Amino acid sequence: MKVIEHINQAKDTLISFEVLPPLKGKGINAIYNHLDPLMEFKPSFINVTYHRSETMFKKQADGSFNKIEVRKRPGTVGICAAIMQHYNVDPVPHLICGGFTREETENALIDLAFLGIDNVLVLRGDAAKNETFFEPEPGGNRYAIDLLKQVIDLNHGIYLEEEVKDPGKGTFCVGVAGYPEKHFEAPNKATDIAYLKAKVEAGAEYVVTQMFFDNQKYFDFVQSCRAAGINVPIIPGLKPITNKKQMTILPRTFHVDLPDELSAEIMKCKADADVELVGTEWLLNQSRELKKAGVPVLHYYTLGKPKVIWNVVKELV
Structure with a gap:
């Protein structure tokens, strides 16, 4: 079932979660152990992030270094298939521009279609750790809207290979990202919203x-x-604060502000366990207000903290 169908058929605010693929070498039980406690809340869908390769240098016997590309968190497509089969819940794989050619993206979409997965969230992705600015993969999509258009083309039966005979059409429901505090590379909020409107006009059906x-x-x-004419559902993405390090990591990494009241309460804490209590209460109050306002979905970035999310959601349902 498509995300937009879940939203359109809902009589109340829905719940959804987002997970990271486990580090290479970890099994699927890492995902099951993470999600099992949360499944009692009957999430409508579960997002699974995608991660680009990182450049590493391996020392050779002669002392020289060999450049290799390593993906530390592989398996997004496989994890989505496992989630769908194990929990009978709709997965939403992320697709990113960085580190993937257009052909690799098309192949991933074909694999997803074969599996019966008809939702994707398209993102440009971040710059590689060794890059100052985002650089697209040679032969890859440069911007999220380019990736979006590739998915929409496939929905229309348009493939990269022009000679595909009797092409099957995709059925993907496509979501995109939105930035309440402006994407850090956009010159201003108006421009950022104009970019978002262009993605919606190109076929995006909802925003997270x-x-x-x-x-x-x-x-x-x-x-x-x-006001700009963007009328698709806008899903709020929510994350708990659980330690003091996040007070600097989150603003630096995600370019978001922490309210004065929240940061002041965290600074009073003497241990991370106290910070987690403050963060849990803050997230619960956020969630209650958003639900009262009638948001379509409360989307939680679980990212290693399923117990905190469980403590919040149990008070809402």
Whole structure:
């Protein structure tokens, strides 16, 4: 079932989760152990992130170094298939531009279609760790809208190979990312929303936001989107604060602000266990306000903290 169908048929705010593929060498039980406690909340769909390769240098016997590409978290397509079979829940694989050619993307889409997976979230992805700025893979998509258009083309039976006979058409429901506090590379919020509108006009059916910790920023973002003519569902993305290091890591990595009240309460904490309590209560209050406002879905970035998410969601359902 498509994400947009879940939303259109819902009578109340839905719940969804997002997980990371385990590090290479870990089995699928790492995912099951993470999700098992959360399944009692009957999530409508589960997102699975995609990760680009990282450049590493392996020392050779002669002292020289050999450049290799390593993907530390492989398996997105396989994990989505496992989630669908194990839990009978719709998976939403992420697709990214970075590290993938257009042909590799097309092959991934064909694999997903064979598996009966008809949802994707398309993202440009971040710059590689050894790059100052994002650089697309040679032969790959440069921007999220280019990736989006490739998915929509496949939905119309248009493949990269022009001579495909009797091409089958994809049925993908495509989501895109939105940034309540502006994408850090956009010159201003108006331009950022214009980019988002272009993606919706190109075929995106819903938006999932970057994490935020001030609901007013989400409400303002939705209002600005509606004023610009963006009328698709806008799903808030939510994440708990669980340790003091996140006070610097999250703003630096994700370019988001922490409200004064939240940061002040965290600074009073003497241990991470206390921070987790503060973060859990903050996330619960965020969730209650958003649900009361009638958001379509509460989407939780679980990312290693399923117990915190469980403690929040159990108070909502």
